Amino acid sequence: MRNNSLLSYNILLAMQSFKRAKSLYFLIILTLSIGVGVLCANLALVNSMASDPIPEKSANLLHISMNTWPDVQPPDEPMHILRYRDAMRIAESDIPLRSAVFYASGVYARDIESTSMKRFDSRVRATTPGFFELADAPFAFGTAFEKSRGMEVVIGHELNQKIFAGKNSVGKTLELDGELLTIVGVLKPWIVRPLFYHPTEGRAFDLTDDIFAPLETAIDLGWSIHARSSSTDNYAGVNETRDRNVYYLQAWVELDDIAKKSALQSYLDNYSQQLKDAGEHPLAINNKLHNVNEWLKEAKVVDQKVLAFTLASILFLSVCIFNASSLLLSRFHAAKFEVGLRRAIGASNKHMMMQGLTESVLLGVFTGVIAVILSWFFLKISVQFLPRLANIAVLEPKLLVLGMFLALITAIASALYPLYRANRYTISAELK
């Protein structure tokens, strides 16, 4: 009861103190808010870049890189893109729980029932059916296609919004680059940040795809490769790539038990050795398996410049804390008389410390609110100058909480030295 009463009294005193020195407290709040806001905006970027996009099974999802380049001048590292037959060898294995082999493409799409001839430029993922379960793709309507060949597609939420206004479009037919494919599934809004299944070629922060098509069908239809590819053979179109040395497919597997990783490694190594023994490549056996986070690190998803700027933001926040501390010191110095008086009439050092801390916490709350708004504003500005940040400049709820927490900590840190000084004033010196 007594503590509650003192707490409410301390809150009242803090509010009176803010009213008494509005300009000074405004400066303190602004100083700390800018420091926290800038740091929070940077942390939002780092969080988007460094977070685990599929934490529940990221350790069990493995990206496969292989070294089967049939040439005497091989790349330094095993390639993250594979030939059709190498990729199919992986898909055939019964070691993984499931696998996904895919490549990125693009088509123009329209609803065949539409009277408009407008076609939507759409990103395509030509993939084996295992992709959906492997990547935990969430379905709003329908299901995944079941085979790698068939005139069926799954479409993403955004494309469904654009073409069908978000309604259930399962069973509708899309015209995709002149071919008719039926929609069997529609995804819910699906954010994968970073885009772990395709973080290379600067795509780590792209949105998920608009259309998911069966791999064999996409190859048969000659849907072109919209990502990195390498080849030692000439080919006229993607439909000619199955038996040629054209490297463009990516392969992921999901293990139900990570202990099976070594079995998978042996399986790949044996396969490479067989190719080598058959004289198909002259290279040392070098196949690599990376789980999601290892693969994102390998793909250098976290921008070093952003990390450097975050460090600079921390230093900037320190400067802000020093400034706020010196402003608070002047405020507390001006309040020496009141501190002396309160001590004389019965307030203990602890009371005065609690009064100061209550003021700091309230200051922190105000700072936190403004800092979060400023973070949002800084992110918006960042996107204006660097549009590629658009999909990662996101303030998640945990960042808002972090912003408030940082504001509280900085406000309390700023008040520590002034409070220490205020509690060392000689009581009688200020009173006559």
Place this chain on the structure above:
Amino acid sequence: MLKMNNISRIYQSDTIQTHALRDFSLNVGAGEFVAVTGPSGSGKSTFLNVAGLLDNFDKGQYELDGVSVQGLKDSELSRLRNEKIGFIFQNYNLIPDYSIFDNVDMPLRYRGFSSSERKRRVEQALEKVGLASRMKYLPSQLSGGQQQRVAIARALAGEPKILLADEPTGNLDSLMARQVMEILHDLNKEGATIIMVTHDPDQAREVNRNVQIIDGQLADFKIYAPLDRKSQSDDDNQSIASVVSKEVHKEEVDA
């Protein structure tokens, strides 16, 4: 009530050591009104600060209302100040942007009283000094004498065992000083123990006992007969009393 034995207080700077109190001993009984006089720099304020637990002492023993204060922690000293001591300062020391009510309420906040109990005590204390009608005023809206009466109310609100007054009339004109002294005498008649530092020999003569401090030591020990205020000229006495009561009455009507 207050027992000091061989108290010494030494202030030390880089090159100078100042003995503000030297082997200072004093006993003040419950219900006494003691005036402390002495020249400037003699140690009066140091004595009052030590007595009020606002300052430490280097040697000696000090007992306040049966409690030995040596070695007490800050929180225990603060509680003693809050519960047993009421301060009245020369400069009133009111917080300018707090209302009269809030100024008087301040020490009670640290006592843990309920809001109704605090309200009762504040109103009672302000009633006692004739300012019950000015509770919502700011100090700047009151005269110096009224501000000092507010300070007295603040000291009284906690119902302390002893009142320590440091030149309580030093900033007041003679009429206002008279009002304040009347209040202090009334409080003493009601049983309050009061120690008052003053430069005014007339005020010192009015009280039970006058203690003189020179160079940090007790210089003289004068016991005056209790003031027989009625022995003064009836005219004078009536005129002062009537002026004070008229003044208070006028303030109440104005409010």
